[in-house]
Amino acid sequence: MIKKYLKATLLFLFSGLLIITYSTPKASEHKDFFRQILEQKKLFLHAPDSLPLEFRSTHDRHILGNMRVMILEGRETFRFDTFGNELFWGKTLRLHEAIKGASLGGEGPGLTPSQALALGLKVDVKALPFSFQRDLRRGRVDLEDPVNTVELLRLNAVVGLTGFFDSQENLTAVGVQCALCHSLVDDSLAPGIGHRLDGWANRDLNIGQIIALAPNLQPFVDLLQIVDSSIDADTVRAVLNSWGAGKFDAQLFLDGKAFNPERTDPKTGEPASAATMLPSVFGLAGVNLHTWTGWGSVPHWNAFVATLEMQGKGRFFDPRLNNPEQFPIAAAMGFGNLNEHIDPEEDRITSKLPALHFYQLSLPAPKPNQGDFNSAAAERGHALFKVNCNRCHTEPLFTEPGWNMHPPQEIGIDAFQANRSPDKAYRTPPLSGIFVREKGLFIKDENKGQFFHDGRFSTLLEVINHYDNFLSLGLNENEKEDLVEYLKSL
Numbered sequence: 103m104i105k106k107y108l109k110a111t112l113l114f115l116f117s118g119l120l121i122i123t124y125s126t127p128k129a130s131e132h133k134d135f136f137r138q139i140l141e142q143k144k145l146f147l148h149a150p151d152s153l154p155l156e157f158r159s160t161h162d163r164h165i166l167g168n169m170r171v172m173i174l175e176g177r178e179t180f181r182f183d184t185f186g187n188e189l190f191w192g193k194t195l196r197l198h199e200a201i202k203g204a205s206l207g208g209e210g211p212g213l214t215p216s217q218a219l220a221l222g223l224k225v226d227v228k229a230l231p232f233s234f235q236r237d238l239r240r241g242r243v244d245l246e247d248p249v250n251t252v253e254l255l256r257l258n259a260v261v262g263l264t265g266f267f268d269s270q271e272n273l274t275a276v277g278v279q280c281a282l283c284h285s286l287v288d289d290s291l292a293p294g295i296g297h298r299l300d301g302w303a304n305r306d307l308n309i310g311q312i313i314a315l316a317p318n319l320q321p322f323v324d325l326l327q328i329v330d331s332s333i334d335a336d337t338v339r340a341v342l343n344s345w346g347a348g349k350f351d352a353q354l355f356l357d358g359k360a361f362n363p364e365r366t367d368p369k370t371g372e373p374a375s376a377a378t379m380l381p382s383v384f385g386l387a388g389v390n391l392h393t394w395t396g397w398g399s400v401p402h403w404n405a406f407v408a409t410l411e412m413q414g415k416g417r418f419f420d421p422r423l424n425n426p427e428q429f430p431i432a433a434a435m436g437f438g439n440l441n442e443h444i445d446p447e448e449d450r451i452t453s454k455l456p457a458l459h460f461y462q463l464s465l466p467a468p469k470p471n472q473g474d475f476n477s478a479a480a481e482r483g484h485a486l487f488k489v490n491c492n493r494c495h496t497e498p499l500f501t502e503p504g505w506n507m508h509p510p511q512e513i514g515i516d517a518f519q520a521n522r523s524p525d526k527a528y529r530t531p532p533l534s535g536i537f538v539r540e541k542g543l544f545i546k547d548e549n550k551g552q553f554f555h556d557g558r559f560s561t562l563l564e565v566i567n568h569y570d571n572f573l574s575l576g577l578n579e580n581e582k583e584d585l586v587e588y589l590k591s592l
C-alpha cells in the first residue's frame with residue numbers, strides 16, 4: 103500500500119517537474135511530447151514484470167526510465183529547440199521576410215518550396231496532414247508559390263527550421279535547430295520529403311546561400327570589420343555564397359578567415375573556401391574529441407554551437423578563445439566568456455545539454471546491406487586496414503581510444519584548418535557508416551563523397567591514393583579496391 107502511494111507521489115512529482123520545465127509556451131514544442139514522456143515513465147513504474155529480469159529492481163528501473171526520458175528530451179531539443187535564436191534569425195537578420203516575400207508582407211520575391219528543396223532544406227513527411235501528403239503526391243501543391251513554404255513552416259514540417267506566427271497567422275520570425283545541418287530525410291514521398299534521419303549530415307544543405315538571403319547581414323559585417331574595416335554586406339554575401347552545398351564555417355566569426363590561401367578550388371581556380379563539410383553525428387559514443395579539429399567533447403561543442411553559431415541564449419565558457427592572435431574576433435568580443443552573469447531562468451541552453459548529449463550518443467551509425475559492398479574484397483581489405491590504418495582508426499571505434507589528434511604533417515595535408523583550432527591538429531574521424539557518403543544516400547548525386555574536413559577527396563579511392571602516396575604504403579590497384587570495399591562495409 104505504502105509502496106503504491108510512494109509510486110503515485112513520485113509520478114506526481116515527476117509530472118510536476120515536467121510541467122514546470124515544459125510549460126513555457128514555445129512554438130518548438132509538440133503537444134504530444136508530454137504525453138509521450140509520461141507514458142514512458144509510467145511504463146517503467148507500473149509494468150516491471152514486462153521488463154527483462156535484470157531491470158526488475160527499483161533502482162535498475164529508474165536507470166532504464168532515465169534513459170528513455172533523456173533520449174526523448176534530447177530528441178526534442180535536437181529536432182525542435184531554437185534556444186531563443188529566432189530573435190537573431192528573425193528579428194535581427196529578418197530571414198523570415200526573405201522567405202515569405204513582398205506579397206506576404208516580407209521582402210523580395212520570397213522562397214518557393216522548390217527553391218527551398220533546391221537549397222537542401224528537407225521536409226518531414228510525418229508533420230504533414232494526410233490530405234497535404236496526397237496533394238503533394240498528385241502534384242496539387244504549387245511548389246512555385248512562397249505561400250506554400252510558409253504553410254510548410256506552419257505545419258512545423260521543415261527540418262531544422264521553425265516558423266513563429268502571430269495571432270493573425272503571420273510569419274513573424276524563424277529559428278534554427280541542430281537538425282537543420284545534421285538530419286536528412288529518407289525521401290519516402292519525394293526527393294527531400296520523407297521521414298527524419300537524425301544524425302545524417304545534410305550534405306545537400308546550402309546554408310551559406312540560405313543565410314545570404316537575409317535582408318540584414320549587418321551583425322556579420324560588424325564582426326568581420328574587427329579584422330578588416332573594408333568589409334561590407336556585399337563581401338559577407340559573397341563569402342556566404344562561396345561555401346557551397348554541405349559546408350559551413352564554424353570559425354569564420356572567431357578569426358575572420360574566409361579562404362584557405364594554401365589551396366586552390368579546382369572549380370574556380372581561386373583560393374579554396376575555408377568552410378568545412380557538415381559532419382554526420384552518428385556513431386559518436388566512445389569518441390573522445392569531436393569536430394574536424396578536436397575542439398572538445400560533444401557537450402562542449404553543443405554549448406559552443408547553440409550560443410556562438412546558432413545564436414541561442416545561454417552561457418558559454420572557453421578561455422582558449424581569448425587568444426587575440428588566433429581568434430581576433432572572438433577575443434575582442436569576449437566569446438570565450440559569454441553571458442557570465444546570465445540568470446539561470448533566462449538560460450535557454452545549459453539545462454538541455456545533458457539530454458542532448460545523451461541523445462547524440464544514442465544515434466547509431468547506419469549499417470550497409472549485403473549488396474552495398476563486395477564481402478570477399480572487404481575481407482581482404484580488412485587485413486590491409488589492420489596493417490595500415492588501425493593504429494589511428496582503431497577498431498571498432500575507428501578513432502584512437504585516448505587523445506585522438508594528429509598534427510597535419512602526420513596525415514600529409516596543409517595546416518590551415520588545424521591552425522584555426524586550439525590544438526592546431528586534426529582529429530581522427532570515426533568511420534562507421536561512411537558508405538552513406540560514398541553512395542550519396544538520400545542526397546543529390548553531385549553532393550556525395552567529399553572526404554576529409556574540406557571535402558578535398560571526392561571518393562574513398564582518392565583518400566586511399568593519398569595515404570598510399572603519403573605513407574608510401576605500396577598498395578597495388580586491387581589492394582586499393584579491397585580497402586575501399588572494407589571501408590564501405592563499416
Ligand code: HEC
Pocket residue numbers: 180278279280281282283284309349350351352353378379380381382383386389391392393394395400403404407408412458462
Ligand atoms: C549551420 C549548421 C550546423 C548547425 C545548425 C549545427 N551544426 Fe553541428 N556541426 C556543423 C559543422 C560544420 C561541424 C564541424 C565543425 C568543425 O569541425 O569545425 C559540426 C560539428 C558537430 C559535432 C561534432 C561531430 C564530430 O564528432 O565530428 C557535433 C556533435 C555537432 N555538430 C552537434 C550539433 C548539435 C547538437 C547542434 C545543435 C545544438 C548542432 N550541431 C548544430 C554544423 C552545424
Ligand code: HEC
Pocket residue numbers: 394487490491492493494495508512513515528529530531533536552553554555556562565566569570585589
Ligand atoms: C596518423 C593517423 C592516421 C592514419 C595512419 C590514417 N588516418 Fe585516416 N584520418 C586521420 C585523420 C586525422 C583524418 C582527418 C583528416 C581531415 O580532417 O581532413 C582522417 C580521415 C580519414 C578519412 C575521411 C573521413 C571523413 O569523414 O571524411 C578516411 C576515409 C580515412 N581517414 C581512412 C583511412 C585509411 C583507409 C587509412 C589507412 C590507409 C587511414 N585513414 C590512415 C588519421 C589517420
